[in-house]
Amino acid sequence: MAEHTVIIENTLRKLLAEKKYSTLREILITMNPADIAAIFNEMEEERLPLLYRLLPKELAADTFVEMDQEAQELLIRGFSDSELKEVLDELFVDDAVDIIEEMPATVVRRILSQADPEMRQSINEILRYPESSAGSIMTTEYISLRPEMTVAEAITRIRRTGIDKETIYTCYVTKDRTLIGVVTVKDLLLCDDDDKRIQEVMIEKVISVNTHDDQEEVAQMFSKYNFMALPVVDTENRLVGIVTFDDAMDVMEEEATEDIEKMAAIIPSEKPYMSMTPFEIWKKRIPWLMLLMVSATFTGIIISHFEDALAALVILTAFIPMLMDTAGNSGSQASVTIIRGLSLNEIEFKDIVPIIWKELRVAVLCGVSLAAACFLKILLVDYLIMGNFAGNLNGNNPFLIIGVICITLAITILFAKVVGCSLPLFAKKLGFDPAVMASPFITTIVDALSLLVYFGVANLFLNLS
């Protein structure tokens, strides 16, 4: 919450304690619903219903939509049937669905019993669509026009029926419920001839989505085409609803958060962090931690296998973390870039050859520069300053040892970049979520690879017996 909201919150608390309700009301009605909701979310349970009832009807409903689930549930439980009906009458269908989806069954039953029959039918229809589908985020409150209407008739219709619609700015032209065109209020208002037919001014190249399309695709169409609303049709091209840009924005934010969580080996959650219990957080984090920990068995096996070599030349151990981390970082840079490109539809599987070729060249640049820097750093810090190479080198030339480390570094970076860029592409191709192919997963694979390279190169150049 922004600082100025905290100041207002304190003022409101004082006024509430002093029972200055009319002043309170005067302040609240100057505020935006989203800001009122932010304050109400922080209020104590017993104060909330009193404060909420100070709001005028329409502002109350707009605020209700913006509040978090706990506060909404609390209010609904305290509402009389007529109060609940009043709020429901002001809500858009898609907002009502959002609220219902998060409520326990008893509350849902009460809401449905108080909604008017038409709204109840729309709610039930939307609830039937699979989670995260276009159908589940659409609203059924749009303006439809007939192709033979004149511009003047259309404007009259908008003025008469617009009040309950989520947007009036994009109107949909249908014939026997089939979507045949769109026309915007801008087109209608700027049209110089009021007697023109809608079919003459409408745009026929309508871009629509199917009820079962994924919400992520829908959001991407918004960001590609800059639409204000997008029509949702069924398999027979009959118009069943619209998705508006504000819902698309929420989806964009939600999907980015989901991708980020998956990239950090967390199972995505719809609840905000601050309202999750430690146990709920644990449940989202432990599966990947467990899986990755067990996968690390491979690195253990590799090291055990080369135990004698390490015992013979203990200094090699000191560089294992540096080698593994650098390779891991190199790999996750590549994987995260590709994952994001896939999410934004900038990259596709068919680009795999140019991508690998590009990453190979990047890997050579990174490998050579890091190996050179590593050589200088070890020479300066570890050899000259720290004197770490003064111990038992088992008869090996210290420069040869440094060389082995740097060659290993360059080779593992090459592997890491190629593995990092190609795994997300294969995941996508095979129908898995590319986002899980990020840092933690890549690190586990790259760790094992870098150890194998390390011991392989060491065996080749050094005396390890």
Place this chain on the structure above:
Amino acid sequence: MAEHTVIIENTLRKLLAEKKYSTLREILITMNPADIAAIFNEMEEERLPLLYRLLPKELAADTFVEMDQEAQELLIRGFSDSELKEVLDELFVDDAVDIIEEMPATVVRRILSQADPEMRQSINEILRYPESSAGSIMTTEYISLRPEMTVAEAITRIRRTGIDKETIYTCYVTKDRTLIGVVTVKDLLLCDDDDKRIQEVMIEKVISVNTHDDQEEVAQMFSKYNFMALPVVDTENRLVGIVTFDDAMDVMEEEATEDIEKMAAIIPSEKPYMSMTPFEIWKKRIPWLMLLMVSATFTGIIISHFEDALAALVILTAFIPMLMDTAGNSGSQASVTIIRGLSLNEIEFKDIVPIIWKELRVAVLCGVSLAAACFLKILLVDYLIMGNFAGNLNGNNPFLIIGVICITLAITILFAKVVGCSLPLFAKKLGFDPAVMASPFITTIVDALSLLVYFGVANLFLNLS
């Protein structure tokens, strides 16, 4: 590019080869500008100007905006002065600015010389604002109304001047250039009395942004308030422009990509991956790789310091990667969650105490469950199946060694979660970007910590001499 676009691209290529220009044109005019642009971006240099000239004027300009920078530059260089002027006349100011910002100086001079004086002035004004500020993404083409106008007069004004405006749906009411209210076309159309004054129907609680506000804040206001457009004012509350929702969507996507790149230790780039050269990619990736590699010196120093202990009990080495990776993964889960919460304004520095307390409890749950799983895994896989504990244990009880590994695991997870959740908060507090406190950075710190804990615990319980 979607599959159906590839099919159309092949059709267009064939028609182009057969010189069937009128058929080509007929196909193109049924398509959406964004889709045409996607195909044009893939076209060979020599074919592009010919194809582009097939488009009708308005569609040509809309398509031009959606094309990528290389293709735009190519077309501009081929345009005659009058062709360039035609395109510019159709562009919105903010789109013109977006194009100019990416062009070399010679092209910019040509564009400015062909723009009409009013547009040139607006472009120069917007270019003056700092990069990523509200001023730099706004447009100056909005509809302003005077408070004493009637609803009917306002509608007439919109119909007369709307054609060149980026949005007509939200109109701004100003008095001596100061912003005093907003009114939507919906309010105007649904108003039952055409003679009502604008000052009676307008909303006075206007939420606006300042020209110098960061674009990220602007985007957050869109997602919070569900606005279609947001007015931009100067320090004296004079209206200078508006930002529309489509620009806010672009910013949201851009900022999410930037956060993701920073979290993966990449310096963000505005260019899409596929059009960057390997050298450009290298420049974005090498600084962090270099810094993190050098930081790994600490892990090397710690291991060197405990070299004798490792030599005495080589089996300890085998578990170093597992311990470091698990701690790193635990830490990055916490840091990434907090970074995303900060980005979405769900979390603030003042929440630091409840956050650390929550992460501590999560860490205990994760630590205990992972340590238990680790104990079983080592017992089963490493001890019984692989027989790795059959070698020289230096007189230590194998169960004690397994115990040391598991205790280390639990303690480092505790450290990792606390470091992971608090570093991004401190970064934010100190004015740094929290996103750089993600996996790679946390991993480097946590690696050193886990080694220290490992050797400390081992020293306490085991015979290492």
